[in-house]
Structures are given as structure tokens and as C-alpha cells.
Amino acid sequence: xxxxxxxxxxxxxxxxxxxxxxxxxxxxxxxxxxxxxxxxxxxxxxxxxxxxxxxxxxxxxxxxxxxxxxxxxxxxxxxxxxxxxxxxxxxxxxxxxxxxxxxxxxxxxxxxxxxxxxxxxxxxxxxxxxxxxxxxxxxxxxxxxxxxxxxxxxxxxxxxxxxxxxxxxxxxxxxxxxxxxxxxxxxxxxxxxxxxxxxxxxxxxxxxxxxxxxxxxx
Numbered sequence: 001x002x003x004x005x006x007x008x009x010x011x012x013x014x015x016x017x018x019x020x021x022x023x024x025x026x027x028x029x030x031x032x033x034x035x036x037x038x039x040x041x042x043x044x045x046x047x048x049x050x051x052x053x054x055x056x057x058x059x060x061x062x063x064x065x066x067x068x069x070x071x072x073x074x075x076x077x078x079x080x081x082x083x084x085x086x087x088x089x090x091x092x093x094x095x096x097x098x099x100x101x102x103x104x105x106x107x108x109x110x111x112x113x114x115x116x117x118x119x120x121x122x123x124x125x126x127x128x129x130x131x132x133x134x135x136x137x138x139x140x141x142x143x144x145x146x147x148x149x150x151x152x153x154x155x156x157x158x159x160x161x162x163x164x165x166x167x168x169x170x171x172x173x174x175x176x177x178x179x180x181x182x183x184x185x186x187x188x189x190x191x192x193x194x195x196x197x198x199x200x201x202x203x204x205x206x207x208x209x210x211x212x213x214x215x216x217x218x
Contacts, residue, residue, distance in 0.1 A: 028174035066120035096205035
């Protein structure tokens, strides 16, 4: 069974954040809230944990994994960010956006797209996620825990209440964080910054703002 933490969504308890950080450093896979859906994640640099995340989501090694950073300067450590991309990201973060960018050498091969050498990066508007990132000192994998039907052999999306999600994931992850809020089902918007002009590849939360700042719909 997973270790359960109830963490305040706006003022996360330091002791609990540090406990989850320690678990991440030891290779834990966690279920945690973001500013969009709940995510399955782990320390970006823990190879065995990344593999476990892939197994849980049934993702092949050629499928890139998104990860979270705590700031624009942190994004620049893991991706090649040109001036137009920098300006757009600065206007949209923190927020519900996944930015597709050319990966830097700091991104593990197990995480990036092996052919295009690109990666997906988010800076979430989530105090829990941001405090975890700051405590850990490096990015955290973030792949949607919804829908989870594929984890049980299904093919149709399922929209669960939080208790159902926690019950299903209890034996699959090491840590579960509850933020005390209702479960969200709307995904992040995907903004491709490897092309000019930038393209919104998925119209999730906040996609209109990305268009207002110069992106186009693919």
C-alpha cells in the first residue's frame, strides 16, 4: 500500500513536502496533484523509477515523458530556449501548459523523444508541485493519471472520483498526495515551440491565452 499524505493546496506543510522529497530520492513513484489533472511521477534522474512509470502507463521507450520545472531558468537548464520561445513561456507560466522544446544534454535519454531529441516541460501553477520541485532540486516526471482505464485493460476513457482513483493507484505507487480538492479532468495545453510560429498541438486548459500571445492552432 502507498504512503498517504494530506497536504494543503496553498500552504503545503514543510514536513510532509520533505518526506515526499526523501521518498523521491529513494526511487519512489508518486501520485500527486498538479494545476490540471493528478499525475504519476518520480525523480527525473531515477532511472528505475522512470521505467516503473512507463510500465504503469504502458508507454514504450520511444514515447517522451513530460516533466515539471519550478521556473523559466530551470526550463532553460533542460531545453534549448530561443528568444521567441522565452518570451512566450514567460507570459504563460506558471500555468496549464506543456511546452515541446529541443532537449538539452541534461535530459535523460529515457525521458526524451529519441528521434526528434525533444522533450515536454511544464511549470505548473501548483504550490504543492512547486514546493516539491524546490525541495528535490531537480525536475519531476509528470504523466497524467487520467484516464486510468488502460491500467486495467480498458480502452474507453474513465472519469473517476478521487476516492476511486486513489483506490486503483494504492497498490501501484509508493506515495499518494491528497490536496483536499475535487479531481480535475481537463488536461494541459500542448504548445510546440520547435516550430515557427508556435503551434497549439492540444487544446487543453488555457489554450486561448497561448493563441492570444502568438501561437497558432495546428
